[in-house]
Structures are given as C-alpha cells and as structure tokens.
Amino acid sequence: MHVVHSPLHARHAGGVELHRGQLVPSFESPDRIDHILRALQAANAPIGLPRDYPIESLHTVHDPAFVAFLRTAYARWQEEGRSGSMLPSGFPARSLRRDRVPEGVNGAMGYYAFDAGTPIVEGTWEAAFASARCALTAAHLVAEGERAAYALCRPPGHHAAGSVYGGYCYLNNAALAAQALRGAGFARVAVLDIDYHHGNGTQDIFYARGDVFFASLHGTPETEYPYFLGYADERGEGAGEGATLNLPLPRGTAWAAYAQALDVALRAIDRFGADALVVSLGVDTFEDDPISSFALGTAHFVEMGARIAALRRPTVLAQEGGYAVEAIGANVAGVLAAFA
Template identity: 65%
Template structure:
C-alpha cells in the first residue's frame, strides 16, 4: 500500500482554538504527520508525492464561492491590517440571515465557519489544497488498479461541508476522493468514517445522493463535537434517504462494544454492494486521546484494519483525526498493516 504525502501540510501551523470554552493552542498540529510518516516508513509502506489534479475535482463537492473564500481569506485579513491567525467572531446561526454573504472578511468568516476552533493562517490554503491532491492521488491509484492506498492528509477533512468549514477541516478529502472514484466509473462508492467525531461534512455533501453511501461510527453528539449532527435518525433525504447511517456511541466505549458496532457499520457497507470504499481514518478513538473519550487500545487498531479488509473492496484510506501525538503513528500504521495482513 502506497502512502501519499506532501510536506506542504506544515504550512498550516500556528493559531489558537476555542475548545470547550477555553482558548488553547491547537490540538491539530504539524507534528502529528511526522509521527505518522515515521511509523508508516517503519512498517515498510512506500511514500510518494501527490499528483496535481487542480481545482476541478474539488469543485465537484464544494461550492465555488466557498473555495474562492478559502483561497483569498488570509489576503483579505491582511488587507484590513491584521495578521497572525483568523477566527470568526459571529455566526450565521438560526435566526440570522443565511441568504446574503457579507463583503467584509469578519462577516465572511462567520458565514462559512461553524466553530471558533479552526483557525486560518497564511499557509492554510496551500496545506489544504495539497491534502486534497494527496487524497485524489490515492483515489487515482485505486482507480488504476491498486487494491488500496493511503492519503496522509493534513489538515483533516471530514467536518468540511459543501460550503462550510470547522472541526480543523477546510476541504473534505474523503468526499473529494469518493467523488473522484465515481467520476472514474465506480457506480457506487461507500465512505466509512471511523473517526471519534461524526463526519458531518461528508454527510452534508452526499445527503441527497443514492450513489455514495455514508456510514459513521462516532461519539454521541449529545456530548461530543460536532454536537448538532450525527444522530441515528439522520438517514439522508430525497434520493439519498436510507443511504446515510450513523452509529453514535457513549463516552467510555471500549473495544467490545466498538467492535460490535463496527461490524454493524461494515454490514451496512456490504449491503450497499459498493465498487470502492473510502475510509475516513481517525484514530482519536484511542484511550489517551486528549479531546475524545473512547477506550480503544493500541492492539485494537490492527483488528480494525482486518475487519475493514474483510469487505474485500478497493480501498482509499484518508487521514482524519488523532491527537495523542506520541501514539498516533503506531495506531495509524496498525490499521494499515492490519488491513494489508488480513
């Protein structure tokens, strides 16, 4: 299995996030990738640079105005005399108007963002674009016949919706990969999200579609981010009704309960009979993750990879969360080697 990696991820660095009421340094940091890279190299997984597919595949799943905002946001910030990192100071929530995009940068931030935990810095677009190209390259490898490929993306992507960003995510790498596989002729594609946090952005993008199944196993939104999506009764709408499956689990979930739920999620994927699979691979389900509350141990990640491999599908792994930095590499490599060794 090849790993697709770009050093441009490191350009997204710095800033603070508002985490459960406190302004703190970002948990999503460049060193996460360095630990993963070292672990996959140690596991013997070859590394390659991403190809450049340009903007067109990104615009297949994201709004053009939203993408233009991400490309120019920091320049607009500097144009009003600011520097450093950008966080919104107001949001287009419930009773606020959502049919008009403000012209000022502070209003635009609150229009497109849905949290104050996802800072934009000068290099954010470069890093996000490179991450999307990594996901596209991994998808291309699978479309060309590789049984599996791994996109070491940073920043992550599964919280980014059609025209929104949050949860450390700007471009939805998993959704971009899934759409690319569709465009390469795969009639049905499934996205299986095993990150601790619900993949609300992926759900948003494919909510009314029957050709891409979205399945997410995650911490209950009753207490866990993103709080307002991820309930079991969210099944899709229109043509997509029945093609979205959420499996929320309580804080403290350990391997036995998680494994049984993962088997349910895998059964939902199998019933859909997809021609390819995208795995949104977060390892923040680990017991020592600082912003999550499951109790999976290091030994469980190879078992997770083997369970996913049991589907027998061409598979694209796309990196999402995992914030126990010292262990993140071993846990990611555990999933990948467990998949390969099945």
Template identity: 65%
Template structure:
C-alpha cells in the same frame, strides 16, 4: 499499496482554537504527521507525493464561492493590516439570514465557519489544497488497480461541508476521493467514517445522493463535537433517503462494544455491494486521546484494519483525526499493517 503525502501540510501551523470555552493551542498540529511518517518508515513503506490537480475538481463537492473565500481569506486579512491567525467572532445562528453572503471579510469568515476552533493562517489554503491532492491521488491509484491507497492528509477533512469549514477541516478529502471514484466510472461508492467525531461535512455533501453510501461510527453528539449532527435518525433526504447511516456510541465505549457496532455496520456496508470504499481514518478513538472519550487500545487498531480488509474492496484510506501525538503513528500503522 500506495502511500501518498505532501510536505506542504506544514504550512498550516500556528494559531489557537476555542475548545470548550477556553482559548488553547491547537490540538491539530504538524507533529501529528511527523509521527505517522516515522511509523511508515519503520514499516518499510515508501511515501509518494501527489500530482497537481486543477481547483475545478474541488468544486465537484464544494461551492465555488466558498473555495474562492478560502483561497483569498488570509491575503484579505493581511490587506486589512493584520497578521497571524484568523478566527470568526460571529455566526448566522437561528433567526439570522443565511441566504445572503455578506461582503465584509469578518462577516464572511463567520458565514463559512461553524466553529471558532479552526484558525486560518497564511499557509492554510496551500496546505488544504495539497491535502486534497493526496486524497485525489489515492483515489486515482485505486482506479488504476491498486487494492488500497493511504492518503496522509493534513489538514483533515471530514468536518468540511459543501460550503463550510470547522473541526480543523477546510476541504473534505474523503468526499473528494469518493467523488473522484464516481467520476472514474464507479457507480456505487461507500464512505466509512471511524473517527471519534461525526463526519458532519461528508454527511452534508452527500445528504441527497444515492450513489454514495455514508456510514459513521462516532461519539454521541448529545455530548460530543460537532454536537448538532450525527444522530441515528439522520438518514438522508430525497434520493439520498437511507443512504446516510449514523451509529453514535456513548463515552467510555471499549473495543467489545465498538466491535459489535462495527461488525453490524460492515455487514450492512457489504450488503450495499459498493465497488470501492473510502475510509475516514480517525484514530482519536484511542483511549489516550486528549479530546475524545472512547477506550480503544493500541492493540485494537490492527483488529480494525483486519475487518476493513476482510471486505475485499478497493479502498482509499484518508487520514482524519488522532490527537494523542506520541501514539498516533503506531495506531495508524496498526490499521495499515493489518489492511496491507
């Protein structure tokens, strides 16, 4: 099994987020990776750096103008005489136009963002690009014959859509991995998202496609972020009808209830008979997570890894959420150890 990570993740650091009406330090912080790396080292696994990939590959799932915005956003911010972190102050909500990309920097910032919780700092683009390279390298490892590969991605990615960022995510690492597997010759790929928060960006990217099955287990969007997507009646459109499947669960869900849903999801996933699997691995389903409301214990993460491994599929595991920083390493290692 391959373990892939880039130290450039630490370039995305600083700023604050607007969380449930309060401006607070970001829950998504570089220390998350430090704890995961420590757990990987204790397990005796060796971490490799990804190679470099052309930015054109990012446009396989993201809009080119959106990529150009991310690449130059903070430089444009500094050109206005500003420093520090960028957060949007307005969004094109109901009744406003979305068919035209505004020229001004502040307008474009709100146009491409869907929340005020994902600050852009000077190093965000380089960190997000390196994170995407980790996912692409993990997909390449699986295409080359590895049974499994783990991409320690930071920033995470599953909230980033075709042309939008939010939820700490700027480039959709899981979608890039799935697309890389497709471009490598696999006809059927599945994405399983087990993060507490619905992977709205992955859903957006594959909404009208029938070559990537997207399945997500997450907190009920009636009360949980990202709120406006993730309901069970969202099934895809056009050719993608039926290829998007959401399984929202209520606050307080414990392992017994979670496992019952997981087993049903994995049964349906196996029936699809994908040639490879991408897992959006969020461990914020942990009972001690500060921004999530499930009640899985640390002992439950190996059970999750065992069930994924039992599918017998070539698998790319992409790191997403998990904000109980002191426990994140052990919880991630619990999944990976059982899988490996």
C-alpha cells in the same frame, strides 16, 4: 500499499483555537504527521507526493464561492493590517439571515465557518489544497488498479461540508476521493467514517444521493462535537433515503461495543453493494486521546483494520483525527497493516 503525502501540510501551523472557553494552541498540529511518517517509514511503506490537480477539481464537492473564500481569506485579512489566526466572531445562527455573504472578510469568515476552533493562518490554503490533492491521488491510484492507497491528509477534512469549514477541516478529502472514484467508473461507493467525531461534512455532501453510502461510528452528539449532526435517525433524504447510517456511541465505549457497531456498519456497506470504499481514518478513538472519550487500545486498531480489509473492496484511506501524538503513528500503522 502506496502512501501519498505532501510536506506542504507544515505550512498550516501556529494557529490557536477556542477550546472550552480558552484560546489554546491548536490540537491539530504538524507533529501528528511526523509521528505517522516515522511509523510508516519503519514499515518500509512506499511514500510519494500527490499529483497536480486544478482548483476546479475541488468543485466536484465544494461550492466555487466557498473555495474562492478559502483561497483568498488570509490575503484579505492581511490587507486589513491583521496577522496571526483568523477566527470568526459571529455566525448566521437562528433568527439571523443566511442568504447573504457579507462583503467584509470578518463576516464572510463567520458565514462559512461553523466554529471558532478552526484557524486560518498564512499557509492554511496551501496545506489544505495539498491535502485534497493527496486524497485525489490516492483515489486515482485505486481507480488505476491498486487494491488500497493511503492519503496522509493534513489538514483533515470530514467536518467540511460543501460550503462550510470547521472542526480543523477546510476541504473534504474523503468526499473528494469518493467523488473521484465515482467519476472513474465505480458505480456505488461507500464512505466509512471511524473518527471519534461525526463526519458531518461528508454526510451533508452525500445526504440526498443514493450512489454514495455514508456510515459513521462516533461519539454521541448528545455530548460530543459537532453536537448538531450524527443522530441515529438521520438516514438520508430523497434519492439518498437509507444511504446514511449513523451509529452514535456513549463516552467510555470500549472495544467490545465498538467492534459490534463496526460490524453493523460493515454489513450495511456490503449490503449496499459498494464497488469501492473510502475510509475516514481517525484514530482519536484511542483511550489516551486528549479531546475524545473512547477506550480503544493500540492493539484494537490492528483488529479494526483487519475487519475493514475483509470487505475486500478497492479502498482509499484518508487521514482524519488523532491527537494523542506519541501514539498516533502506531495506531495508524495498525489499521494500515491489513492493507499492506
């Protein structure tokens, strides 16, 4: 299985986030990728660079004005004499207007972000665009005949909606891959999100569409980030009615309950008749993850990969979360083993 990776991910580094009332170094750090790379190299996986794509390729799922904001935000920040992490200080919440994008960079940041945990630093755009190119390359490898391809994406993407960033995510890699597969001729595509946190951005992008099925297993939004999306009664709308499946699970969920929910999702994808599959591969369901609360062990990721691979669909896997850095390589390699 081909692995697509860009060293430009390391340009996104040194940011801080607001975590439970404290400014702390971002949990989403470059060393996550270093551990995954070492595990893949030990398995002799072929690792290549992403292809070049124009910025317009992002407009297949993202609003052009939003993309332009991300591309220019840090330069505008510097023009105001600022440095370090860009974090918003206000959001267009209930009772405030949402139809105007403020001209100033501080207001625009709050308009486009949905949390204060997703810093923009000097290299964020370069890394995010490279991450998106990894996902697009993996999708095109699959469209060209590969059974599976893995995009080692960093920053991750599944929290980014069409014109919103947050949750460490700026551009939605999984959604870009799914749309690329559609554009390459796959009539029905499914996205399976197995990250601990709900892929609110992916759901939002495809919520009113019937050609892309979205299934997600995640910590219940009653207690878990991102809190305001991912409930079981969200099933899609319009042409997308019934093409969204949310399986929220309580804190402490162990393998037996998780596997049962995974099988529900896989059966739904099979019934949908997906011609291709995109997996948002978060491994923050691991028992020692510092910001998540499931109880899966490293051996369970091997079984997880086997169950997903048993669908026998052309598959793109895009890296999402996983913050137990010492274990992330083994956990990712466990899922990928079934596709090797």
